Amino acid sequence: xxxxxxxxxxxxxxxxxxxxxxxxxxxxxxxxxxxxxxxxxxxxxxxxxxxxxxxxxxxxxxxxxxxxxxxxxxxxxxxxxxxxxxxxxxxxxxxxxxxxxxxxxxxxxxxxxxxxxxxxxxxxxxxxxxxxxxxxxxxxxxxxxxxxxxxxxxxxxxxxxxxxxxxxxxxxxxxxxxxxxxxxxxxxxxxxxxxxxxxxxxxxxxxxxxxxxxxxxxxxxx
Amino acid sequence: xxxxxxxxxxxxxxxxxxxxxxxxxxxxxxxxxxxxxxxxxxxxxxxxxxxxxxxxxxxxxxxxxxxxxxxxxxxxxxxxxxxxxxxxxxxxxxxxxxxxxxxxxxxxxxxxxxxxxxxxxxxxxxxxxxxxxxxxxxxxxxxxxxxxxxxxxxxxxxxxxxxxxxxxxxxxxxxxxxxxxxxxxxxxxxxxxxxxxxxxxxxxxxxxxxxxxxxxxxxxxxxxxxxxxxxxxxxxxxxxxxxxxxxxxxxxxxxxxxxxxxxxxxxxxxxxxxxxxxxxxxxxxxxxxxxxxx
Amino acid sequence: xxxxxxxxxxxxxxxxxxxxxxxxxxxxxxxxxxxxxxxxxxxxxxxxxxxxxxxxxxxxxxxxxxxxxxxxxxxxxxxxxxxxxxxxxxxxxxxxxxxxxxxxxxxxxxxxxxxxxxxxxxxxxxxxxxxxxxxxxxxxxxxxxxxxxxxxxxxxxxxxxxxxxxxxxxxxxxxxxxxxxxxxxxxxxxxxxxxxxxxxxxxxxxxxxxxxxxxxxxxxxxxxxxxxxxxxxxxxxxxxxxxxxxxxxxxxxxxxxxxxxxxxxxxxxxxxxxxxxxxxxxxxxxxxxxxxxx
Numbered sequence: 020x021x022x023x024x025x026x027x028x029x030x031x032x033x034x035x036x037x038x039x040x041x042x043x044x045x046x047x048x049x050x051x052x053x054x055x056x057x058x059x060x061x062x063x064x065x066x067x068x069x070x071x072x073x074x075x076x077x078x079x080x081x082x083x084x085x086x087x088x089x090x091x092x093x094x095x096x097x098x099x100x101x102x103x104x105x106x107x108x109x110x111x112x113x114x115x116x117x118x119x120x121x122x123x124x125x126x127x128x129x130x131x132x133x134x135x136x137x138x139x140x141x142x143x144x145x146x147x148x149x150x151x152x153x154x155x156x157x158x159x160x161x162x163x164x165x166x167x168x169x170x171x172x173x174x175x176x177x178x179x180x181x182x183x184x185x186x187x188x189x190x191x192x193x194x195x196x197x198x199x200x201x202x203x204x205x206x207x208x209x210x211x212x213x214x215x216x217x218x219x220x221x222x223x224x225x226x227x228x229x230x231x232x233x234x235x236x237x238x239x240x241x
Numbered sequence: 242x243x244x245x246x247x248x249x250x251x252x253x254x255x256x257x258x259x260x261x262x263x264x265x266x267x268x269x270x271x272x273x274x275x276x277x278x279x280x281x282x283x284x285x286x287x288x289x290x291x292x293x294x295x296x297x298x299x300x301x302x303x304x305x306x307x308x309x310x311x312x313x314x315x316x317x318x319x320x321x322x323x324x325x326x327x328x329x330x331x332x333x334x335x336x337x338x339x340x341x342x343x344x345x346x347x348x349x350x351x352x353x354x355x356x357x358x359x360x361x362x363x364x365x366x367x368x369x370x371x372x373x374x375x376x377x378x379x380x381x382x383x384x385x386x387x388x389x390x391x392x393x394x395x396x397x398x399x400x401x402x403x404x405x406x407x408x409x410x411x412x413x414x415x416x417x418x419x420x421x422x423x424x425x426x427x428x429x430x431x432x433x434x435x436x437x438x439x440x441x442x443x444x445x446x447x448x449x450x451x452x453x454x455x456x457x458x459x460x461x462x463x464x465x466x467x468x469x470x471x472x473x474x475x476x477x478x479x480x481x482x483x484x485x486x487x488x489x490x491x492x493x494x495x496x497x498x499x500x501x502x503x504x505x506x507x508x509x510x511x512x513x514x515x516x517x518x519x520x521x522x523x524x525x526x527x528x529x530x531x532x533x534x535x
Numbered sequence: 536x537x538x539x540x541x542x543x544x545x546x547x548x549x550x551x552x553x554x555x556x557x558x559x560x561x562x563x564x565x566x567x568x569x570x571x572x573x574x575x576x577x578x579x580x581x582x583x584x585x586x587x588x589x590x591x592x593x594x595x596x597x598x599x600x601x602x603x604x605x606x607x608x609x610x611x612x613x614x615x616x617x618x619x620x621x622x623x624x625x626x627x628x629x630x631x632x633x634x635x636x637x638x639x640x641x642x643x644x645x646x647x648x649x650x651x652x653x654x655x656x657x658x659x660x661x662x663x664x665x666x667x668x669x670x671x672x673x674x675x676x677x678x679x680x681x682x683x684x685x686x687x688x689x690x691x692x693x694x695x696x697x698x699x700x701x702x703x704x705x706x707x708x709x710x711x712x713x714x715x716x717x718x719x720x721x722x723x724x725x726x727x728x729x730x731x732x733x734x735x736x737x738x739x740x741x742x743x744x745x746x747x748x749x750x751x752x753x754x755x756x757x758x759x760x761x762x763x764x765x766x767x768x769x770x771x772x773x774x775x776x777x778x779x780x781x782x783x784x785x786x787x788x789x790x791x792x793x794x795x796x797x798x799x800x801x802x803x804x805x806x807x808x809x810x811x812x813x814x815x816x817x818x819x820x821x822x823x824x825x826x827x828x829x
Contacts, residue, residue, distance in 0.1 A: 062251070062259050065266035079445070079493035080486055081452030084463055088482045091728065095735035096478055097280050105692060105721040105737065180356040186456055191697075191722045195358050203636065207366035216355050223354060290758065303598055369640035376627070376642040458633055469596050469628070472589030472727035475758035476734070 023210035026201050030211065033197035034218050037182040040114045040193065041222070044178050047118035052125025059130055062151065070126070077123040082181055086188035089116035106192065113188040121178045128174050132167030133159060165237040172230025176223045194218070281479070291477040295484055300474070308465030309488065315379060315461065316448045319386035323447060324440070326387055327394025332424070334399050345395075352392040358453055361385035365457050378459035382451065390447045397439045401432035438504035445496045449489065462488060572644045572778060572785040576617050584609050585629030585643035585777070589727035592750030592809045593649055601626055604746070604809040608666055609647040611801055612776065615792035616785075630725050632698030635659050638779050645785070646777030649747055652826055653700065655711075661782050662775035663789030665823045666802065669744035670768025671704055671713075674752060676733065677761035682740055684767055688718045691739040694729035695720035701743040704770055713770060726751070733762065744772045749813050768817055773826070786828035797822035 023030075058070035077085070089112045093099045101111040136159050144154035183195035190196075194215055201211060251259055281287055294300045333345035352360075365381035405428050413423040455463040466485035471478040569575035576582060586605050587594035593603040600606070606626075613622040629637050629648045637643045638660055649669070652662045675682045682688065688705055695702040700711075708715035721738050723729045730751050732738040741748065748764045755762050776789045796802045806818055 061262070062255075063262040063266045065263055065270060069266070069270050075494065076490055079449070079490040079497065081449045081463065081489055083452040083455050084467065084482070084486060084489065087455070087463070087467060088486075091731055092479050092482050095732045095737050096286070097284055098736055100736060105719060108737065109722070183356040183358040184453070184456075186358070189722055189724070189728075195356070195362065198359065199362055202362065202366040203632075206370055207363060212359065212363045215359060216351075219356055219359075220354050299598075303596070369636075377640070458628065458630060460628075468724075468727075469588050471731065472591075473595055473597055475754050478731055 022201075022205050022208045023214050026197075026205075026211060027214070029197050029201070030194055030215060033192060033194035034215065036110075036185070036190075036193040037179070037219075038222065040110070040117060040182040040185060040190075041179045043111075043114035044117045044121055044182065045175060047115065048121035048125050048178065051118060051122035052129060055122060055126035056129040056133070059126065060133060060155075074123045074126055077120055078127070080120075082117070082120050082184050083187045085120050086113055086116045086184055089113070090187075090189040106190075109188060109190040110192075113185045113190045116188060117178065117181060117184075121174065121181070124174045124177070125171065128167055128170040129163070131170060132163035135166040136162045165234065168230050168237065169234040172226050172234075175230075176226055179223055179226075180219065286479045288476075291474070292480050294474045294477060295480060300470070304465045304470040304473070305462070305484070305488070308460060308462040311454075311460045311465070312448075312451050312462040315382050315386070315451045315454060315459070316444075319383045319390065319447055319451070320444050322383065322387040323391040323394055326391025327398050330391065330395035331398025331402070334395065335402055335424075337420070349392045349395045352388045353396070355389070357385055357389045357450060358456065360388060361453055361457060378454065378457050381457060382454040382459050382461075385453075386447055386450055390443055390450075393443055393446075394440060397436050397443065398432070401436035401439075402428050404435055405431045434507045437507060438500045441496060441500035441503060445493045445500070448493060448496065452489070571782050573616060573788045574784075575644065576613060576622055579623070581623040581625050582613060582645065583625050583627050583643045584613070585627050585634065585637055585646040585648055587630070587648045587725075588628040589630075589725055590649065590747055590750055591754035593747060594647075595750075596628070601628075603750070604667075604805060605647040605649065607805050607809075608796075608802070609645075611796055611805070612647075612666070612789060612792045613645075615795055616788045630698065631696055632724070634698065634777060638777055641779070644779075645789075648777070649744060650775050650777045651700070651744070651772040652775040655700075657829065659780060661778040661780050661786050661828060662826060663778060663786045663828070664775040664793050665773035665826065666776065666793045666796075667746075667774045667806065668819045668823050669746045669772040669774060670817060671701060671743060671770040671772060672745040672748055672768045673740050673742045673765045674733070674748040674762050675740045675765070677763050679739070679763075682765070684765065685714060685742070685769055686716065688740055688742070689716050690718065692719045692721050692737070694723050694726075694732060694738055694741045696723050696726050696729055696743070699726070699743065705742055730755075730762075745816055746774075746810060749810055749816050753813065764816075766816070773823060775826070783828040790825045790828065794822060794825070 055070050055074060058066040059074070061067060090109065094108065094112055099112075100108055102108045140158055140162065141154060144158040149157065183193060185193040186196045186199070191200075198211060198215060202208065205211075330345050330349050333341050334349065336342045336345070361381050364384050365377055368377040368380060402424075409427055409431065410423055413427040418426065451461055452463045454461040455468065458464065462485060466488075467478075467481055470481045474481075569578055569580065572582065586601050586603075586609060588596040588601050590603065594601045594605045595603050610624070613624065614620065616622075627637070627643050629643060629646055631648075633642075634646055634648060634650060635656070638646060650656075650660075650662075651669075652665055656662070673682065673685055673688065682691065685705065693702055693705060702718075702720050703711050704713040705716050705718055706712060706714075706720065721732065723732060726741065726743060726747055729738065729741045729743075733741050741751075745764065745766075745768050748762075752762045752764050776786075776793075778785050778789070793802075802819075802822070810816055810818060
């Protein structure tokens with residue numbers, strides 16, 4: 020217990036970094052994921068193919084590789100630099116790398132939601148003369164969105180847990196890196212480990228409950 | 242529902258619009274590809290001397306294959322253990338005895354909620370304290386993967402058994418089977434068919450997560466291919482990342498195709514009364530179906 | 536049908552278990568039957584030697600074994616300790632950040648990995664040697680004219696490799712540091728990543744021991760890259776042989792072996808072989824005084 024109290028300020032600062040990465044990740048991955056799903060259901064074969072390739076490649080690449088490549092490859096070698104301050108640069112590389120990775124899963128969750136809407140709904144929409152955009156925005160998406168709340172919640176929870184992989188992208192300020200540095204000094208400490216897990220659960224569990232409750236409340240009864 | 246149901250067979254104006262969109266799409270994709278090409282070119286990443294080493298057998302023998310074997314070893318061990326863990330805890334959660342059901346539920350929920358990397362770090366530092374000296378990279382990676390993925394698999398197993406129509410169990414009890422027999426002879430065999438795609442998808446997640454071993458210096462594909470190889474072959478970082486990435490994607494896509502094939506087969510099969518478990522709202526949405534969560 | 540599926544599952548499980556078992560032969564260093572490393576050497580057991588795998592001319596994995604100055608010294612010292620008979624060696628990568636935990640956990644038996652003897656480390660590690668003396672220096676891009684001495688690093692970005700103390704000599708005042716210059720540190724996992732970064736635009740200088748820098752500069756030169764080492768070494772880095780804390784018996788044997796190898800000219804020969812003819816490099820001329828075992 021003593022070591023938890025002693026290192027708590029460091030760990031809390033590290034955890035705050037996880038929260039910051041997760042905040043950027045949530046916003047950016049949602050935007051990217053929505054663009055991707057629009058590409059994947061669009062009437063343009065090229066865009067469909069591009070979306071499919073992106074999703075399949077990114078989904079099957081380990082996040083560790085994505086983040087390590089963002090740092091060493093994209094930034095150091097190819098010159099993608101967000102800031103001259105090294106720590107700020109790493110933060111954005113890790114956050115955007117995580118977003119690009121999570122976007123593939125957001126896209127798949129949204130697409131699965133679109134797939135839960137029965138064909139009859141789209142056919143009915145078309146038969147009363149709605150255009151593609153009208154049937155998408157007025158008939159399909161409102162129903163798809165409800166079916167998608169819980170899976171999206173799961174994707175976001177996984178994303179929050181994945182912020183710990185920031186270490187692989189050279190961002191050694193997050194709680195996993197702080198925990199490792201602490202363990203180098205103290206050895207494995209059960210209080211520190213449990214403390215961090217509880218911190219993550221405090222972040223993820225409300226999302227699970229909220230999205231579960233919402234999806235039950237808004238469920239389309241069929 | 243396939244995307245094509247969303248729109249009619251296009252008329253002249255829609256065809257024009259689609260044609261325009263296609264042109265724009267091609268332009269955008271081409272611009273993106275050219276951007277990557279030019280970016281690489283500007284930094285000399287197409288130079289032959291950093292790509293040619295990948296045509297040499299020695300590069301594969303010394304760096305890539307040992308790492309790949311490390312990755313597959315960890316993935317194989319963790320898959321088997323996670324399946325065992327998943328079956329045991331999944332069925333334990335279905336037990337009629339609360340003293341089995343509740344602890345099993347707690348274990349599954351907790352390990353599902355822990356960030357995997359924290360779990361691996363913790364085991365990596367805990368084992369030397371408990372067991373004395375040694376190299377625990379493999380143990381930490383496999384145990385971490387087992388506990389996390391096993392917990393997810395436990396939920397899949399539970400959902401799979403629950404998804405078998407109630408009438409099946411009732412009929413089995415009615416013909417005089419015991420609980421054990423109902424589970425073993427009626428529910429589990431039908432559930433297995435329905436669970437197969439979800440299980441394989443989770444194994445893809447497991448295989449991908451072996452790359453976390455890179456962070457604790459376990460000798461895996463990412464470590465030998467992306468860490469040691471570029472140090473030995475000067476300047477070959479980007480080619481190494483691409484080669485390693487292609488190997489991971491190919492491995493995982495092969496497994497994913499297996500999942501899709503199993504799903505299609507089980508949908509065709511009439512022997513099971515249970516619909517396949519896929520992504521969707523409900524208690525098991527995470528890590529299940531085609532969009533398994535990382 | 537049912538049996539066939541069970542058979543398939545079982546055979547996959549058996550295959551996976553076999554794959555796991557056949558690769559699981561590396562026993563690590565935790566052999567309980569020898570209390571010290573020297574006993575283990577005399578007993579004819581396989582010794583796990585930690586070296587760098589990513590530092591050219593010191594320890595670089597190129598084949599099934601690493602090669603470089605540290606590797607050759609390790610082989611010579613172990614052979615000398617075994618009375619001139621060859622010792623079975625298993626090589627294990629020991630990055631700067633892993634050296635202390637690996638010795639403490641018994642992952643490796645003995646470390647030859649550019650391991651500077653410092654007061655801070657003496658608290659955790661028993662050091663044999665030193666076997667050679669390096670000097671901290673600075674490496675920059677060839678076309679960089681702004682940095683001509685360590686003092687020019689003010690306001691520049693220098694690399695901070697995990698587990699290495701070199702950056703402190705620049706940024707901190709004595710006793711921990713040396714120059715107390717206001718430079719920004721950039722995190723990296725190891726020195727080969729530092730060099731990768733130096734090639735790009737996210738880093739201005741790598742500062743660490745001249746032997747390490749010379750190895751990288753030589754490798755880059757052969758591959759058409761261009762770095763320059765300033766040649767203004769400003770510290771003495773005594774490279775020691777890392778042993779588990781308290782293993783003084785092995786430490787004495789290491790010191791005897793190192794002295795012998797300096798006396799018969801082996802060390803000088805190895806040093807010339809790996810670092811001869813590099814401009815501005817101050818090589819060690821005679822046996823450095825032993826530190827004494829504690």
